[in-house]
Amino acid sequence: MSLESKKLLDRTTQIRSDFPILDRKINGKRLAYLDNAASSQKPMQVISKINDLYSNYYANVHRGVHSLSMESTEAYESVREKVAKFINAGNINEIIFTKGTTDSINLFAQSWAKNNLKKGDRIVLSEIEHHANLVPWFMLRDEIGIELAFIPVLDDYTLDIEAAKKIINSNTRLVSISHISNSLGTIVPIKDIIDLAHHNNAIVLIDGAQSIPHQNMNVIDLDIDVLVFSAHKMLGPTGVGILWAKMDILKQCEPVIGGGDMISKVTFDGALWNDIPFRFEAGTPNIAGVIGFGEAIDYLNEINYIDLCNQSHVISEYTRNLLEEMEFVEILGPKDKLLRTSLFSFDIKNIHPHDVAQILDSEGVAVRAGHHCAQPTLNKFGFSSTVRASFYFYNNFEDANQLIESLQIVKKRFLQ
Amino acid sequence: MSLESKKLLDRTTQIRSDFPILDRKINGKRLAYLDNAASSQKPMQVISKINDLYSNYYANVHRGVHSLSMESTEAYESVREKVAKFINAGNINEIIFTKGTTDSINLFAQSWAKNNLKKGDRIVLSEIEHHANLVPWFMLRDEIGIELAFIPVLDDYTLDIEAAKKIINSNTRLVSISHISNSLGTIVPIKDIIDLAHHNNAIVLIDGAQSIPHQNMNVIDLDIDVLVFSAHKMLGPTGVGILWAKMDILKQCEPVIGGGDMISKVTFDGALWNDIPFRFEAGTPNIAGVIGFGEAIDYLNEINYIDLCNQSHVISEYTRNLLEEMEFVEILGPKDKLLRTSLFSFDIKNIHPHDVAQILDSEGVAVRAGHHCAQPTLNKFGFSSTVRASFYFYNNFEDANQLIESLQIVKKRFLQ
Amino acid sequence: MNDGMDELYRDIILDHYRNPRNSGSIEGDSVIIIEEFNPLCGDKIIVYLHSLSGELIDDIKFIGEGCSISQSSASIMTDLVIGKKIEHAKQIVQQFHTFITGGNIDEDDNSLGDIDAFKGVRKFPARIKCAGLAWNSLDKAIDSMKKLT
Amino acid sequence: MNDGMDELYRDIILDHYRNPRNSGSIEGDSVIIIEEFNPLCGDKIIVYLHSLSGELIDDIKFIGEGCSISQSSASIMTDLVIGKKIEHAKQIVQQFHTFITGGNIDEDDNSLGDIDAFKGVRKFPARIKCAGLAWNSLDKAIDSMKKLT
Numbered sequence A, B: 001m002s003l004e005s006k007k008l009l010d011r012t013t014q015i016r017s018d019f020p021i022l023d024r025k026i027n028g029k030r031l032a033y034l035d036n037a038a039s040s041q042k043p044m045q046v047i048s049k050i051n052d053l054y055s056n057y058y059a060n061v062h063r064g065v066h067s068l069s070m071e072s073t074e075a076y077e078s079v080r081e082k083v084a085k086f087i088n089a090g091n092i093n094e095i096i097f098t099k100g101t102t103d104s105i106n107l108f109a110q111s112w113a114k115n116n117l118k119k120g121d122r123i124v125l126s127e128i129e130h131h132a133n134l135v136p137w138f139m140l141r142d143e144i145g146i147e148l149a150f151i152p153v154l155d156d157y158t159l160d161i162e163a164a165k166k167i168i169n170s171n172t173r174l175v176s177i178s179h180i181s182n183s184l185g186t187i188v189p190i191k192d193i194i195d196l197a198h199h200n201n202a203i204v205l206i207d208g209a210q211s212i213p214h215q216n217m218n219v220i221d222l223d224i225d226v227l228v229f230s231a232h233k234m235l236g237p238t239g240v241g242i243l244w245a246k247m248d249i250l251k252q253c254e255p256v257i258g259g260g261d262m263i264s265k266v267t268f269d270g271a272l273w274n275d276i277p278f279r280f281e282a283g284t285p286n287i288a289g290v291i292g293f294g295e296a297i298d299y300l301n302e303i304n305y306i307d308l309c310n311q312s313h314v315i316s317e318y319t320r321n322l323l324e325e326m327e328f329v330e331i332l333g334p335k336d337k338l339l340r341t342s343l344f345s346f347d348i349k350n351i352h353p354h355d356v357a358q359i360l361d362s363e364g365v366a367v368r369a370g371h372h373c374a375q376p377t378l379n380k381f382g383f384s385s386t387v388r389a390s391f392y393f394y395n396n397f398e399d400a401n402q403l404i405e406s407l408q409i410v411k412k413r414f415l416q
Numbered sequence C, D: 001m002n003d004g005m006d007e008l009y010r011d012i013i014l015d016h017y018r019n020p021r022n023s024g025s026i027e028g029d030s031v032i033i034i035e036e037f038n039p040l041c042g043d044k045i046i047v048y049l050h051s052l053s054g055e056l057i058d059d060i061k062f063i064g065e066g067c068s069i070s071q072s073s074a075s076i077m078t079d080l081v082i083g084k085k086i087e088h089a090k091q092i093v094q095q096f097h098t099f100i101t102g103g104n105i106d107e108d109d110n111s112l113g114d115i116d117a118f119k120g121v122r123k124f125p126a127r128i129k130c131a132g133l134a135w136n137s138l139d140k141a142i143d144s145m146k147k148l149t
């Protein structure tokens, strides 16, 4: 082991003490939390921030001149700036707070696509999307008659970029695609897709739910048009997501949710909209959630999360390699390790994923079993569900080994 | 003072110690938090619950068989039952978690009204609605051509029930109305309105944002069809609201937000919906928010909030009476004290509400100044903004007196 | 190991999982076919119910995809109700739901056969849905048969 | 009392609030009218800008509804820019924004007159919007005038 990775491992040990839940015993066993793609755990810094808000300066935001309201508003609005910096957005007013990735995609579908696309226009998706990037488009298709086309996934679990060149055509107005597949772990070459789309005057929405927690994302360098992600997968509280889009695109968007805060003037006859981003944020927002998310971003920056995530990728690869040696295990996902992230799906012959996950749980190992909200993707590969292990920077080799050893116990119970 | 109200006051003192923020000093002064209609403060029980979740059993809900996910899911789903009991709903599956009242009304507009109403159908609102119960209907009107009609507010700040008898006609499909006006404090005779509506085969949505925190609400006794409210105004976390509707009505609703959890099956061609209520709750929900809200409900029940709220109503009335004696103050709201809740709006001749609130803040008194998201209502009475003081059960006579004394300081500075 | 795994994965369950009874489909006009999903995990059960008279379950089969709990439950369910009166089957469905959600059933009732094997499932709320899938299909199949007749 | 109230409500501000300069409207074809709201509180300023040549602010008036900060700011603004060159007025708007958000301006510049009175507002983020309302109107009025000419 190099000195540098030794240091990183020590750092992981130190970092783990920030996450109180990691001390939890599960069925008397040590917790190996490998369900990070579903949601990450929270460091005490984030938990305390929420505590601090509610204990010391909570009030409703935006509408008050009293001190508590001013303090809450400042704390809340300052997060827009933190998020903008985190993704290198040029304008803090491009940051819209939503409930999560799902909410962000739906908002963009109803707000931009519904008002700017017409029958016959094409939206291109891919065959490795999360339901959150499928169902809103089905709904829109059924409502306004747009056409959906899918970039196919190849047998090697990567997208068929050759096919994409034909599918993204001159009728295409939007390409909406995951940066990283949450079911296969495939990293999509978004730069290529963005080039293809822009070449056809289409804009690109990147679903960054699985990528942003792990890597640097620079919307300007990548020339992304719209970016969506969830706070809860990157140490933040539940109920918070981001919709970022270039200001020119936000100007083409109509508000979808009406109510307080999103208007500049209301009469009994109608309303005028408030400025961007407020016109897209009606009602009392998730104040504590957003402020907690700001703390999560600060924390990620402070610990230098990218180096740590590179380290957890090493652990993920280590685990995957050990799994590959087990003849009863079949792993999904790209062969080329540069094309996959810190998660993998697998199947055990003749043992259903639910049963696998159940027995792993009895050993303290938390993994997910199911279709991971990517039913058509799994179906395409002949599965209705898989087991998924997903890593984050607080995972260590102990977690990895615990998974491997527990799989032997699964085998013993079912395949004896 | 009767022995009983003495006891209640002692109880208030005790209760106040559950709310850490009430010890906060504002500009060196004691905090008199009288902005409860905007949002309530949170007891440490609720704050600790969130802390406990994130520290001990947090995971994403619904989709996991591992222990953390099971525990989170149980905690999350158990809140549906608590909410159902709180409003006496017959079926826990009628409880839909949203982001807040605003979100609930928008969801119902897009989910039910858009799919069940047609051009020419009438929706009846009133002239004392919050923007959250106006703008979504303006949007729907502009989209599908329904007709909006308003029950007028009379000069005495009550609704014109005689006029309502004509306005709620046989074309009326929905009456959507606040139980309590957040700008005037008027209590609406919803039973009369419900009878009128049902007589015309219209259904009734009650915006309970301002009433449910203070009183018992029995949807079955009142024969309400749809009820919406926000957790944050009743000790709960931000980012959580409820849409409750009778199951028959929910069955007429189409999902609006697509994504994970709200489907039973997805292919590349389309999706089948999950059961009610899940089909209306796409994506990772506000898990911590909902679980915290469950604790808020438990707390309200334990302290017997209704008795305490009656007591804070006494304090609100006491304050109002003192204000009435100040010749420079004009109070809005019904004369009959049975028709008003624990809040009042007022205006000071020649001093703008912003300035009033600013100086009150310098004395530690937190009130709201502005149009309270009820711009057309205030305009109707010739105001573009007012000062609003709103009480909750942790407020005491000290808060009241601090407001009164601080108003003298306001007067001194501006009206010398 | 007292982590509930032995209780959850009892031999009867594993046996039915590995050797499902009444597996397959039934063809014909008068066959009721009901498909049920567990939306959270993609599990699936298709139940084929055949009753000429509308009173007796002449035949019942299932095709499924899913975990040991859902598939063994389908196997045990079909085994239990085949040849029984529709009304009786309906009662058994009821009893199964009572049992699985923690209620008491008459343990001496022979017609409830191997239902007892699912006792261990009660502790695992996420798995109760798995266990119930086949029973929900049957319930719906009976209801839609009644509508036809 | 060192709670910032004396600094916020300086005499100049209260004076302009009580005796607004250039209050009223201007009629005529070549008058630019811009209405600005503070959506959070309902404050309103309508600015009437008259410039025959398109180079000089011949006249400017306002009608408004709002707090002492927003109304005195409108009064001070109109007082400052009336008779000035459009380009100069634009610079003053810029300087006002710099000042109110905490930046430094040349305090000896006579053309910035009473802007200094708003120093106390900086501490109250919620009131910065109030102070800026009239200035935003003027900014928009100048922009839309330029588009016309």
Ligand SMILES: Cc1ncc(COP(=O)(O)O)c(C=O)c1O
Pocket: A037, A038, A100, A101, A102, A103, A130, A132, A133, A178, A180, A181, A182, A207, A209, A210, A230, A373, B260, B282, B283, B284, B285
């Ligand atoms: C790629 C991807 N997109 C979208 C989502 C949906 O995110 P959320 O449930 O936070 O709305 C997820 C998370 O499950 C995801 O992994």
Ligand SMILES: Cc1ncc(COP(=O)(O)O)c(C=O)c1O
Pocket: A260, A282, A283, A284, A285, B037, B038, B099, B100, B101, B102, B103, B130, B132, B133, B178, B180, B181, B182, B207, B209, B210, B230, B373
């Ligand atoms: C009567 C009424 N309706 C709706 C709302 C909107 O609630 P929220 O901001 O929580 O969505 C409020 C709160 O301000 C209200 O008082």
